[in-house]
Amino acid sequence: MGLFTRNATPEQHVADEAARFVKTVAKGGHRDDAAALDFSPGSVRTLDAVLARHRGDVDADGVPDSVSLGAACYFFETIRREYGGRLCSGTGDDPLVFVVGEPEFTLCVPAVSTVVQRTGDAGDPSLERLWDDVVEHAQRREDATLA
DSSP states (O other): OOSOOTTSOHHHHHHHHHHHHHHHHHHTTOHHHHHHOSSSTTHHHHHHHHHHHTTTOBOTTOOBOHHHHHHHHHHHHHHHHHHOOEEEEOOTTOSEEEEESTTTOOEEEOOHHHHHHHHSSSOOSOHHHHHHHHHHHHHHTOOEEOO
16 A cells, blocks of 8 residues: 555655554564653654664665554654645655744654665664754744755
């Protein structure tokens, strides 16, 4: 089943995929992690720990596996619950970008490439660090595109 199906907004699809991700973590025997994935700002640290266990789970072309896609959706949904926003088409490494703050300011958050990097061999940068950047820019209400 693909990420997008009929009769729902892109944000609803992301929310649904994020919920499936949490269930997948629980089914994988990590119930404590799943319980901590409550879409709160503090749960981003747990998300980083989950991704660290899946380091290297990308195919030969660098395409993220379902865990990476679910983690990116979880991250987007956590941002949406905290700050609102909408999903937009991205460019380059990030086919999806979450936009926060409109119309007052525009903060673009490309999480897909960060999640893929996090599950790649380097395991960096952390989503927790990206979350801190989101908070900083959202509080300042300033235009930015995070990397």
